[in-house]
Amino acid sequence: MLRSALAGVQAVAAHSRHAFARHTHEQFGIGVMRLGAQVSHSGRGQVQAGPGHVITVNPGEVHDGAPIGGARAWQMLYLDPGVVARAAADLRADGRGYEFEHPAQDCPALARDVLALYAQATAGAAPLACDALLLRILARAGVPAAGARRREPRAVPEAIRHARGLIDDDPAAALSLADLAAASGLSRYQVLRAFARATGLTPHAYQMQRRLLLARGLIRQGTALADAAAAGGFADQSHMTRLFVRAYGVSPGRYALAAG
Numbered sequence: 225m226l227r228s229a230l231a232g233v234q235a236v237a238a239h240s241r242h243a244f245a246r247h248t249h250e251q252f253g254i255g256v257m258r259l260g261a262q263v264s265h266s267g268r269g270q271v272q273a274g275p276g277h278v279i280t281v282n283p284g285e286v287h288d289g290a291p292i293g294g295a296r297a298w299q300m301l302y303l304d305p306g307v308v309a310r311a312a313a314d315l316r317a318d319g320r321g322y323e324f325e326h327p328a329q330d331c332p333a334l335a336r337d338v339l340a341l342y343a344q345a346t347a348g349a350a351p352l353a354c355d356a357l358l359l360r361i362l363a364r365a366g367v368p369a370a371g372a373r374r375r376e377p378r379a380v381p382e383a384i385r386h387a388r389g390l391i392d393d394d395p396a397a398a399l400s401l402a403d404l405a406a407a408s409g410l411s412r413y414q415v416l417r418a419f420a421r422a423t424g425l426t427p428h429a430y431q432m433q434r435r436l437l438l439a440r441g442l443i444r445q446g447t448a449l450a451d452a453a454a455a456g457g458f459a460d461q462s463h464m465t466r467l468f469v470r471a472y473g474v475s476p477g478r479y480a481l482a483a484g
Contacts, residue, residue: 387405
């Protein structure tokens with residue numbers, strides 16, 4: 225993780241054989257594969273990406289990633305939703321929300337712009353140059369132009385929204401499957417199956433993701449790692465660290481240094 229001169233933008237460079245477990249981000253992510261290839265599950269389908277391909281992820285999208293034939297390398301920018309919302313407002317007049325359209329695509333022009341923005345963000349370039357690049361990237365990588373058919377998000381059943389809300393309201397709470405069943409009006413078995421179908425994660429895996437996101441936010445704010453682990457509901461700091469590395473490929477301590 226490298227320091228970024230742009231507010232609300234994180235820069236990540238990786239060269240790894242690590243297979244990432246299914247996880248989510250609260251930010252938009254866009255980057256370029258520089259070496260090797262990987263296969264990943266995405267909320268927009270199963271995809272493969274090779275050298276030069278642009279890879280993206282939308283906030284809350286469940287995804288993973290495993291190397292194909294050895295280590296792969298990539299450079300990635302993670303954009304806070306507010307950053308994207310402000311830029312996208314200049315691109316769309318119909319008020320619809322923004323999302324990246326393709327989880328992976330071979331688009332050399334877009335890849336050049338992403339790498340240029342990455343270089344400028346990590347070198348402290350002038351905001352005017354970065355703003356122009358960001359707008360061009362979002363215009364190329366986002367949903368189709370107005371009037372084109374937009375992919376509709378999968379609806380989440382109301383019962384599962386109640387169960388999910390119980391976790392979202394307090395990720396650190398010691399909830400049981402019976403608690404989620406009571407909130408949703410389903411049996412424990414029904415809520416287990418329906419939750420996984422609706423979110424792509426089991427209730428326990430979803431809770432762990434929410435805890436990781438809570439801890440990440442606290443770490444970005446300067447909270448000590450032990451305190452972030454306790455506030456996130458982890459058994460201890462080492463428990464948080466194991467799950468953090470499995471999901472994000474970087475330790476909480478390294479994340480804190482880059483975010484500081």
